[in-house]
Amino acid sequence: MINKAIRQQLELLLQSGIKEIYSPPDQKGQQLADLAQQYQSCQKCELSQGRTKLVYGEGNPDAFIMIIGEGPGASEDLSGRPFVGKAGELLTKMLAAIKFSREEVYIANIVKCRPPSNRNPLPEERLACLPYLLEQISIIQPRMFLFMGLVAAQTLLRSNESMGELRQREHLFQNTPAFVTYHPAALLRNPNWKHGAWADLQKFEKRYYQLRES
């Protein structure tokens, strides 16, 4: 029941011609945008020396699903956006295959600056950058993770297991279900792994609908 004083207030607003009540801007989105801006000058590790743009992450600040890759490549370094090169095109197709758009998930990486010649990020680089990712996760509060490739999976799950082992089961990262599949760049190099990736995506999709209903 609407309280009398509130109703009177609303009627007064209506009479004065105000038909919509101001709704605050998307706070999570604003928070992420502010942080992305703040970190553009980061110099916490050597990767900052070679970057064109820091690649903070992008997508739905309220995403149910968070996708985590390894680190920017050449196209991402130039554009400042994650997964926009060849591997990114494949990621977009992989998501579309399970009926997700890039816009409804949130996409980030273990490191936010491009490693030289696309080498794997070093342990100290991952460690320096991890607080930024953990901060993003704490803002977005996703209900599911998809880790793309061994670097993301081993770093976040603190594991030395192989891709074969990590893909076998559902994990928990910060109490949230996490799945592991091949990195799209690895799939471009090894197209015969696509069958396995498809099986991973189907498992992921099935679990998504279970979690959505719970």
Ligand code: URA
């Ligand atoms: N590979 C990644 O892991 N992340 C990107 O953003 C691009 C390529």
